[in-house]
Amino acid sequence: MNNNATKKARADHPIHDLLAVRYSPYAFDPKPVPTPMLLSCLEAARWAASSFNEQPWSFIVAGQDQQGAFERLVDCLAEANQPWARRAGALILTVICQSFSRNNKPNRVAGHDLGLAVANLTVQATELGLAVHQMAGVNLARARQTYNIPDTHDPITMIALGYAADPATISDEQLAERERAPRSRKTLAEFVFGDAWGQTAPQVG
Amino acid sequence: MNNNATKKARADHPIHDLLAVRYSPYAFDPKPVPTPMLLSCLEAARWAASSFNEQPWSFIVAGQDQQGAFERLVDCLAEANQPWARRAGALILTVICQSFSRNNKPNRVAGHDLGLAVANLTVQATELGLAVHQMAGVNLARARQTYNIPDTHDPITMIALGYAADPATISDEQLAERERAPRSRKTLAEFVFGDAWGQTAPQVG
Numbered sequence: 183m184n185n186n187a188t189k190k191a192r193a194d195h196p197i198h199d200l201l202a203v204r205y206s207p208y209a210f211d212p213k214p215v216p217t218p219m220l221l222s223c224l225e226a227a228r229w230a231a232s233s234f235n236e237q238p239w240s241f242i243v244a245g246q247d248q249q250g251a252f253e254r255l256v257d258c259l260a261e262a263n264q265p266w267a268r269r270a271g272a273l274i275l276t277v278i279c280q281s282f283s284r285n286n287k288p289n290r291v292a293g294h295d296l297g298l299a300v301a302n303l304t305v306q307a308t309e310l311g312l313a314v315h316q317m318a319g320v321n322l323a324r325a326r327q328t329y330n331i332p333d334t335h336d337p338i339t340m341i342a343l344g345y346a347a348d349p350a351t352i353s354d355e356q357l358a359e360r361e362r363a364p365r366s367r368k369t370l371a372e373f374v375f376g377d378a379w380g381q382t383a384p385q386v387g
Numbered sequence: 388m389n390n391n392a393t394k395k396a397r398a399d400h401p402i403h404d405l406l407a408v409r410y411s412p413y414a415f416d417p418k419p420v421p422t423p424m425l426l427s428c429l430e431a432a433r434w435a436a437s438s439f440n441e442q443p444w445s446f447i448v449a450g451q452d453q454q455g456a457f458e459r460l461v462d463c464l465a466e467a468n469q470p471w472a473r474r475a476g477a478l479i480l481t482v483i484c485q486s487f488s489r490n491n492k493p494n495r496v497a498g499h500d501l502g503l504a505v506a507n508l509t510v511q512a513t514e515l516g517l518a519v520h521q522m523a524g525v526n527l528a529r530a531r532q533t534y535n536i537p538d539t540h541d542p543i544t545m546i547a548l549g550y551a552a553d554p555a556t557i558s559d560e561q562l563a564e565r566e567r568a569p570r571s572r573k574t575l576a577e578f579v580f581g582d583a584w585g586q587t588a589p590q591v592g
Binding site for chain 1: 396398399400401402403405406407409411422423425426427429430431433434435436438440442444445446447448449450453456495496498499500501502503504505506507509510511514519521523534535536537543544570571572573575578579580581582583584588589590591
């Protein structure tokens with residue numbers, strides 16, 4: 183588990199340390215992710231819940247040490263993400279299947295269920311001392327073309343997975359500032375409702 | 388943490404126990420969820436990652452003990468889910484905001500990010516000895532109407548949260564059978580790709 187005290191959640195109610203210390207670093211140490219660790223992270227994703235146990239997720243994976251394959255994934259990132267994300271030990275492109283395999287009907291929650299899987303991956307990564315930074319900033323058309331992703335599927339995000347580094351290693355000043363800032367969140371009162379929309383639940387007080 | 392040995396993931400690679408023992412029970416013990424536990428679960432969701440830190444999720448919550456409010460949530464479930472889900476200590480309707488608040492542009496990953504938050508909630512619940520069963524089987528139109536959810540937002544899933552019970556307490560024979568069956572998943576080789584779509588990554592072997 184990492185120990186970046188600045189980034190630890192200042193939680194109003196007790197939460198598990200694996201959830202509290204997780205953050206999305208811009209500073210990565212370009213050390214490879216050992217294969218057994220990568221496999222444990224993917225295994226954690228594998229056991230997530232999904233609607234009708236569809237498991238609508240797929241992952242396209244490459245480590246720093248697989249130069250050609252890694253560069254192909256870097257090229258699928260939005261340009262702004264490339265400088266810092268290419269320092270991660272591994273990159274993972276996430277993909278969902280749009281329909282249920284059992285009846286070919288649209289799967290309204292495929293993206294949601296991918297999120298469940300990636301959060302599992304993140305818990306496992308954190309447990310192993312690794313960090314995860316997810317990106318929606320992906321060149322989706324390029325990803326589809328590069329990997330020949332069929333029309334029945336959609337690329338969704340890219341995941342940078344690796345060892346977090348000291349914020350001082352970031353050359354981009356704006357990113358360095360974000361990296362040093364504490365994490366902030368809405369209060370529970372702003373998004374936990376009871377009797378009606380916008381009305382805070384009595385439990386939250 | 389629960390200890391339903393049948394349901395524990397038979398993982399091919401080591402994963403954290405909180406991920407391995409999680410399953411989605413149909414058998415709930417209709418005991419209320421203590422408020423501090425409910426708040427810790429929601430707090431865990433609060434600290435999830437999200438695109439641009441948008442935190443696009445909202446939750447509408449009621450406990451068994453809040454009879455009117457609980458029944459209103461039960462009524463928003465697909466009929467097939469009502470008999471077992473009404474035994475859960477609490478129900479939570481999940482809602483996303485469709486657009487980024489900073490620029491009003493569509494948030495392509497709002498549902499995905501809700502998944503990240505709910506997986507966090509699930510880890511925290513598991514840690515506290517609670518169980519989570521998520522449902523896509525929701526009467527979305529009724530949910531929108533009941534809670535006056537604005538057009539800018541979408542209800543997505545319902546979460547049953549509470550204490551898992553002995554499968555023997557399930558009267559529906561089909562559900563009881565599912566409850567006794569081990570969890571199954573695709574192999575990593577089926578969804579972790581390397582150089583091209585459908586080609587298993589070399590790390591998975």
